[in-house]
Amino acid sequence: MYRRIKKVLGGDILKKRGKGIGVTFYGTGYGNGFPDVSRAYARLLEDGKVEILVGATEVGQGAKTVMVQIASETLNIPIEDVILVNxxxxxxxxxxxxxxxxxxxxxxxxxxxxxxxxxxNILQEAKKILNVNSKIGLVCEKGSVYVKTYPSKKVSFKEIANINNNLKGEGVFIAHTTQMDENGQGAPYWPYTFAACAVEVEVDTETGEVTILRAKLVLDVGKAVNPTLVEGQIDGGFAMGVGYALMEDVGLKDGKMLNSSFEKYIIPTSLDIPNIEKVLIEYPEDTAPYGAKGIGEPVLLPVAPAILNAIYDAIGVRFYEIPVTCEKILLQLNKG
Amino acid sequence: MKIELNVNGKDYSIEIEEHLRLIDLLRDKLNLTGTKEGCGEGECGACTVIMDGRIVNSCLVMAFQAHKSKIITIEGVEDEDIKNAFIEEGAVQCGFCTPGMILAAKSLLDKNENPSEQDIREAISGNLCRCTGYNKIVSAIKKAAEIKRGGRNV
Incomplete structure (x- = not known):
């Protein structure tokens, strides 16, 4: 670690710059012995489309999009042919x-x-309809099943549904989750997502204000089912990290929240967030759907440590408590 | 008391209570529920509407103050460029801030078809968003501006 003081515009030495990094790993799922089960049903509809029933809640993170993409990929049908009920x-x-x-x-x-x-089940039915001895030579593509070596021998999902209207599939996934021992040792989660964040900050030593000048976030996603959505999660997680590190404090006192409105509970605005250079590392996880690991929380975690390290690099003060507000910075700087 | 106003191009003459806020008039009396109430104290911008060409927090405007005014809510935004740009760039996550963001963007682009990134960030700085981290919203507004300047086919 080194310290450096950079002159900014007009030779103003009151603003000091520093760089910092944060590196984290984080388990996907509930973990630590808490039961973690997901269920889904798939059903062939009369019109040849496929209904997916899964109680995955959409809160803006993109579950609705991702579940449809996974179903579409697995059944090799267009996105439009997946009807999601979630x-x-x-x-x-x-x-x-x-x-x-x-x-x-x-x-x-x-x-x-x-x-x-x-x-x-669809292939089993198609096998009978197409009069072949095994499913092994059948291909599922764009809502039809055909014989690989004889493509004109083909039947559509719709035709299959008209012959058998009871084709379904159930999916149950039980995640690895084991409790740690009394010393906190064990294997609580699987898999783990790795993230690294680097930031450059500028600390105004007169006002205590911290500005994030540049940011980079690297995320080992396993596989990005939808890269745009992953980027959106990184942007959002980074902004939450900025608020977490520098601003947000509910101010609990005697069991009451002192900062219970946006007037006092300050969260970042569009002016507080820089553009973020994002790097997605795709190293598919064997146990994951198409290799995709959980990324929701991992995008947030390395941000605050990176910012606090950058502040230390800029002004030489190590903070052990967040948020590092302007007041706290000024208090430390004025200690002399 | 009775007020007259124009909302999204339609004239209304409505009997209101004096303590009614503009957001309540829009949501409860006119059933224009696209306008969201976030904090109810003018901090978050979720309830942003355009009133006589200026963006206002409709939770801080009393309904009677809107007498003789022209209001545009999210339902009245006919600008497909902005809406499409938000969708294409992935600028919507939970969506609660989106109506306000789009109106703030419209208000900016109505006045400035070639805004800088700083202009855009300032224009939406009164609209809080908890999910997106703003960057995709900023790029969506940039894209909408490009489309407006004729860059759609570039």
Whole structure:
């Protein structure tokens, strides 16, 4: 670690710059022995489309998009042919909470298994219709099944559904989750997502204000099912990290929240967030649907440590408590 | 009391209570529920509407203050360029801030078809977003501006 003071515009020495990094790893799912099960059903509809029932809640993170993509990939059908029912508890089976960065990995696995089982049943039916001895030579493509070596021998999902209207598949995925021992040792989660964040900050030594000048975030996603959505998660997680590190404080006192409105509970605005250079590392995880690990929380975690390290690099003060507000910085600097 | 106003090109003459806020008039009386109430104290911008060409927090405007005014809510935004750019860039996550963001963007682009990134960040700085980290919203507004300047086919 080194310290450096850079002159900024107009030779103003009151603003000091520093760089910092943060590196984290984080388990997908509930972990530590808490039961973690996702269920999904897949069903062939009369019109040849496929209905996916999975209780994965969409809160903006993209579960609805990702589940449809996984089903579409597994059954090799267009996105438009996947009908997702995900927030109707009278129809969709329990897929756990949209929490613990678990929906893509856990419920994605359940959807994939359900679709594989449905595909198997569709092929079984197609085998009879196409009058071949085994499923092995059949190909599922764009809502049809055909014989690999004789492509004109073909039957559509719609035709199959008209012959058998009871083709279904169930998917149950039980995640690895074991309790740690009394010393905190063990194997609580699987898999782990790795993330690294680097930032350059400028600290105004007159006002205590910290500005994030540049940021880079590298994320080992396993596989990005939808890269745009992963980028959106990185942007969002980074902004939450900035708030966490520098601004956000509910101010609990005697069991009461002192900062219970946006007037006092400050979160970042568009002016507080820089553009972020994003790098997605795709090293597919064997147990994951198409290799995709959980990324929701991992994008947030390395941000605050990176910012606090950068502040230390800039002004030589090590903070052990967040948020590092302007007041706290000034207090430390004025200690002399 | 009775007020007259124009909302999304339609004239209304409505009986209101004096304590009614503009957001309540829009949501409860006119059933324009696209406008969201976030904090209810003018901090978050979720309730942003355009009033006589300026963006306002409709939670801080009393309904009677809107007498004789022209209001545009998210339902009245006919600008497909902005909406499409938000979709294409992935600028929507939970969506709660989106109506306000789009109105703030429209208000900016109505006045400035070639905004800098700083202009865009300032224009939406009164609109809080918890999910997106703003960057994709900023690129969506940049893209909408490009499309407006004729860059669609580039």
């Amino acid at each position: 927030e109707d508890t009278s129809k969709a089976p329990d897929a756990g909470t949209a929490a613990a960065s678990r929906q893509t990995y856990n419920s994605g696995n359940a959807v994939k298994i359900a679709c594989e089982n449905l595909k198997d």
